[in-house]
Amino acid sequence: MRIALFTCRSVGIACVASVTDAAIGYPQALVRRIGHPVIWIGRLIDRLDTNLNRPDLSPARRRANGFVAAGLIVALPTLSAMVLERLVKRMLPRWLALPVTALLASTLVAQRSLHDHVLAVARSAEESLPAARHAVSHIVGRDPELLDEAGVLRAATETLAENFSDGIVAPLFWMAAGGLPGAVFYKSANTADSMIGHRTPKHEAFGYAAARLDDLVNLPASRLSALWIILAAATMRGMDAGGALRILRRDATTHRSPNAGWPEAAMAGALGIRLSGPRAYNGVNVDEPWVGDGPATLRPQALYRALALYRRACLIQTLAGLAGLGLLARGLRRH
Incomplete structure (x- = not known):
């Protein structure tokens, strides 16, 4: 009974949090005044990176230190969230x-x-290529000055698909599983990967543990995000749910990421476009396989369609959460 109550409360928190974020987001004025939880976690990661990933250490030592750092990065914020959630429950x-x-x-x-x-990005692309490059530079890691209009729009669409999984579905999944501490646990792991989980000389060894942890915690959400995109496509005129499923089966596992390929393939198939493909990071050309069968030369309208699909997928996820909450509540009443 206690587990059922905890699960019901956690799913309720996830549903309310989803609606709250969709309605008001995180105000920029608040970011300027007190920062953001990801910024606070980032400061912890920076300090650990400075102290445990010194260049004078051997690769083996830095790799071992990376496991210690990954443990601290998820443990300290998660414990803080547990204390905060308990205080809220006691005081209110x-x-x-x-x-x-x-x-x-x-x-x-x-x-x-x-x-x-x-x-x-979509609005800037309707104005000029320089404006679109500037807008997309805020959300992608590749070199924007090397992108033509189609490249900018593909990059934005890929980011939309990938971040639907790790920026929305994953934190809500872990929130539904573990309340506020569950979401903080996930966000800490994900932030660690984004900051130190790179295959660069500096972080190849130290960031190994963070990268593998992020792959693991994102696995369920990547599959769920693809499902929400397919269901969203099935409810929208002009979207191809069958194509989304076909491209998902064919291309999801050929992607460079074990998780990002799932929502990206589903979105490419639903929209009837091609994503991924060759790109440049920090001046280095990377030859990646294409995802999808449609045209790769996108226009701004394709990104507007991707946003419409994204909004519907978010709605379906929230409705699924509410349905799950209703089933849990009904089960509790029976007991």
């Missing part, structure tokens, strides 16, 4: 504790932020 009445916890948890979801950043 039950009817108020859940929405306050959900409000705190909503800061770890990026539905509105991702949408607004990608929308800015």
